[in-house]
Every structure is written in structure tokens, then in C-alpha cells.
Amino acid sequence: MISNKCKYAIKALVYIANNEQDDRPVMTADIAREQQIPRKFLEIILRELRNNRILESKRGKDGGFRLLRPASEINLTEVMRIIDGPIAMLPCVSLNYYRKCDECEEESCEIKAVFEQVRDRTLEILNDQTIKSLTLQL
Amino acid sequence: MISNKCKYAIKALVYIANNEQDDRPVMTADIAREQQIPRKFLEIILRELRNNRILESKRGKDGGFRLLRPASEINLTEVMRIIDGPIAMLPCVSLNYYRKCDECEEESCEIKAVFEQVRDRTLEILNDQTIKSLTLQL
DNA sequence: ATATATCCTATCTATTTGATAGTATTTGTT
DNA sequence: AACAAATACTATCAAATAGATAGGATATAT
Numbered sequence: 001m002i003s004n005k006c007k008y009a010i011k012a013l014v015y016i017a018n019n020e021q022d023d024r025p026v027m028t029a030d031i032a033r034e035q036q037i038p039r040k041f042l043e044i045i046l047r048e049l050r051n052n053r054i055l056e057s058k059r060g061k062d063g064g065f066r067l068l069r070p071a072s073e074i075n076l077t078e079v080m081r082i083i084d085g086p087i088a089m090l091p092c093v094s095l096n097y098y099r100k101c102d103e104c105e106e107e108s109c110e111i112k113a114v115f116e117q118v119r120d121r122t123l124e125i126l127n128d129q130t131i132k133s134l135t136l137q138l
Numbered sequence: 139m140i141s142n143k144c145k146y147a148i149k150a151l152v153y154i155a156n157n158e159q160d161d162r163p164v165m166t167a168d169i170a171r172e173q174q175i176p177r178k179f180l181e182i183i184l185r186e187l188r189n190n191r192i193l194e195s196k197r198g199k200d201g202g203f204r205l206l207r208p209a210s211e212i213n214l215t216e217v218m219r220i221i222d223g224p225i226a227m228l229p230c231v232s233l234n235y236y237r238k239c240d241e242c243e244e245e246s247c248e249i250k251a252v253f254e255q256v257r258d259r260t261l262e263i264l265n266d267q268t269i270k271s272l273t274l275q276l
Numbered sequence: 277a278t279a280t281a282t283c284c285t286a287t288c289t290a291t292t293t294g295a296t297a298g299t300a301t302t303t304g305t306t
Numbered sequence: 307a308a309c310a311a312a313t314a315c316t317a318t319c320a321a322a323t324a325g326a327t328a329g330g331a332t333a334t335a336t
Binding site: 003004005038039040041044058059060061062063 | 323324325326327328332333334335336
Binding site: 200 | 292293294295296297301302303304305
């Protein structure tokens, strides 16, 4: 399961992508209202996306958030990794958050191969998805 | 990520399958020692698998655990669902633990389709795996 | 100045994860 | 009958994570 936080992050980015035609940044309050996301929680998420160079922000009146890159260059996996961390089902199989299991030697691990397969099939799908491709589904 | 508990469960079942040639049940203490799983925690896991008709247990001297069905008929997904619950990445996309999202209407959800795909590819792999097929990799 | 937006720090509650302790009960052996 | 050895059960616990909320600081357009 991905966290609510991660789901909110993706939906917020899609909303921003869908509403950036004019040059005014998109406000937290608008995203929160339209996507039914708790406002203060959303603030934290958007700031985290800004800290990770997915968004840029503008403070003060007429402030808000804008995508720092074209929506077609923001990958779904990138967002998921920022918010939730590893995508793989086992730490010892994660490409970006690898961690050895305490209790087992990987050479003799019975289940590693299966979860490597799952990881590869999953990434094949998710790597193909960008914020842009998600907006097109509307 | 699957939980440690789930990883322990799978490894314990594989160990039992690998050690049931004679007719004596496999003891918690042996599994715990060989697979480096905390003993008391493993007890809880094995009891849970017994309650869900994956294992049968025998108490007292020469007691222990045995597979209730042939290893080839215990599916990996079944074990994962017992211990960790849903396999899907979104509740609204889960086959066995479906739950509607609070904040969005599924017809207009931008991300549902992607995670349905991930679910299907994941289950294609996991549904093919049984405790038997995992033991053969040794 | 003022209104309005993000920024930041602190805090909070509930749940889940991962586990341990101690006792009760069952069973085989002597 | 006594004992040893195994699971069964109940209670508890600590740490981490999830999912937020509150309140004030700071920046900016008008």
C-alpha cells in the first residue's frame, strides 16, 4: 500500500499540472478544496515536494506552487520515492533504498528472486507514468 | 514493502516444507534457530497460520507444526494476505480488501488505472508461486 | 500598512510493527 | 503419578509511522 500522503502528493501534482495554463501559481487552499485533502497536511506535502525540486513556490499574495519542470518530466516513481521511500516489497531488493536483511544471506534467500520479478514488472509500469500522462486521462 | 512478520511467515513455511520428509512435526525452536527468527514472535506467526488453516499443530512432547495441505497448494498470495492484508497499492484497487477512498470518486480518479495495472502484473507473478515452488529454488 | 500566501516548529493521537514475559495446557515417556 | 517438553494463550511494551492540527514567522503584491 502507498500512504495517503503519497496519494495526496500525486493528486496535488496532477491538479497543479491541470491548472497552470496561466502564469499564476496554484494555491494550497484551492488544491485542498478541490481534491478534498486536509489543508495543513497538504502544506507539509507540497513543501516536501518543493524541497525535492519537484515544485517551486512563491510566498505572499498571489503566491502558490508551480511545477519546476514540465509535467512530462516528473516521473511517478520519483514522487513515490520522495514521499514513501522504497517501491520494492523487500529492502534487499530495492534499487534506491537497498538494505540487507538482518536474518538471511541473500545467496540462499528463497524469496528474493520472486520479489525481484515483482519489482521489475512494477517499475516497468510506473516508470512509464509521468504527471503529464496522468493528466491526460481526465 | 511486506512486513518482517510476513517474510518470517513465508520463510518458516518453506522451512517446514523442506523438513517434513519424516512424519515428525517441525518445532518452533528449530525454525527460529535455523532461520534466525525471534522465537516468541515466530510462535505468534505460526499460530496465526494454523488459525487460517495453513498449518496444523501438535502440542506436548514431539509436538510442532505441519503443513495442512501439500506445499504445492499453498499459494504465496494466500500467506501474504493472511499476514499483511492487501497486496494492492491502493485500497480502492484491492481485490480482497477493497475499500473506497474517502476523498475521491473512482470514476474520475486519475491514478486508479495505473495501480490496477500494477496489481494485475504483481498478482500474475505471485499467483504462480507456492511454498513448493519456493522450496525448489534451494 | 494590510491582506494573503507560504514557511516553520511543535505537538498530538491512533495504529502498526516487532517483539517479550509469564503462565496454562497438552502430550509422550518413565 | 510425575516429569519434561512442546504449543496455546494473555498481557504488555517500546518504537516507529501515519495522519494529521495549531500557531506564529516571514515574504510579497497592492
